[in-house]
Amino acid sequence: FFFQAEDGIRDAQESRGLGDVYKRQSKNCGKPISEFATNCKHCGANYQPCVASGKSIFLKEYYTCKACKHKSLERELLQYKLNFCALCHHPIERRSVSYTHLTLPTIYSV
Secondary structure (H helix, E strand, O other): OEEEEOOEEEEEOOOOOHHHHOOEEOOOOOOEEOOOOOEOOOOOOEOOEOOOOOOEOOOOOEEEOOOOOOEEEHHHHHHOOOOEOOOOOOEOOOOOOOOOOOOOOOOOOO
């Protein structure tokens, strides 16, 4: 299958079906919206697009370019193996991930 975009045909990938496109919910009203929507038709909430994929940024896991200040979803940067901002081509400064805030469950026995 091919997705037809305004600028032509994109990479071949299997269709996910319409259910996956509307799996996001607006933070303000909870109504379903497309993962590529930049605003909610129901409540008017605005979402910034990821410059790497065009998807709306609903999550807190995003990277802000030091040069152009535009945002990219961290998972999109990893998925596409981007080392430079997709908009201005400034090198991406990777954050080191800390897992010190996580704890293992404690089991108490009596």
